[in-house]
């Protein structure tokens with residue numbers, strides 16, 4: 295999977311009562327490095343920090359932990375270790391004076407955790423539901439299990455749907471003729487599922503081959519969860535580009551690489567940039 299392919303995002307209009315969480319009151323904290331999990335905060339003036347809690351759910355072995363590790367540590371984890379619960383912190387410096395401090399909650403996809411997993415949803419600002427592109431079952435479970443569970447505990451929070459392991463699709467394309475093809479989820483099937491569950495964004499990632507796809511997902515999650523009710527987040531940016539009202543029969547538009555520029559002078563500039571990018575590159579799906 296090449297970076298230029300996997301940075302595609304599809305924004306969907308927020309449904310009536312879905313919320314983009316209100317921006318928390320800013321705290322004065324240090325501008326520590328991006329992804330400096332666990333770094334001590336040094337007090338510094340003129341830096342606004344907004345906190346955002348992002349919960350990641352999906353079937354066992356679909357790639358949740360690896361996605362988070364790739365973002366937080368910039369490393370691909372080959373070996374599988376089942377997760378119980380884990381929390382990570384990462385920060386996205388929107389500008390020199392504005393930072394989104396993410397608390398990323400990794401959960402287990404195991405049915406044995408079905409009764410305790412709901413504790414993770416408390417105070418979530420956004421939920422990422424993952425499935426694996428090499429497991430059609432994991433995508434079916436998005437509809438039958440994960441979406442109902444998330445909506446029970448997070449009735450109005452934005453959801454992002456993420457298809458993990460997109461490199462496997464590219465690998466399958468290169469199999470020699472005659473070799474059996476694995477059953478894979480297509481991009482369109484993922485997109486259709488995202489629409490079905492009312493997700494805000496659909497994206498595909500490869501923690502194995504594309505750091506950028508992973509960064510984009512987590513930074514979109516940060517911006518989408520740390521907005522203001524009137525103008526905030528990627529949803530609003532997409533809305534400003536005309537997505538919710540003037541789109542095609544499916545109600546989707548594709549937006550490419552909208553966070554090319556990683557540093558802005560402030561959140562407003564980030565939002566303006568998102569709008570411009572959306573206006574340039576959205577296409578009716």
Ligand SMILES: Nc1nc2c(ncn2[C@@H]2O[C@H](COP(=O)(O)OP(=O)(O)OP(=O)(O)O)[C@@H](O)[C@H]2O)c(=O)[nH]1
Pocket residue numbers: 352353354355356357358359360361371372373374375376377378401402403404458459460461462499500501502503
């Ligand atoms: N090829 C490929 N393999 C991946 C990718 N992401 C994860 N994997 C592999 O998939 C396996 C499972 O990944 P995890 O991230 O541990 O799965 P999980 O969803 O956290 O699983 P649970 O903890 O059981 O809920 C590991 O062996 C990873 O190396 C990817 O992008 N590409």
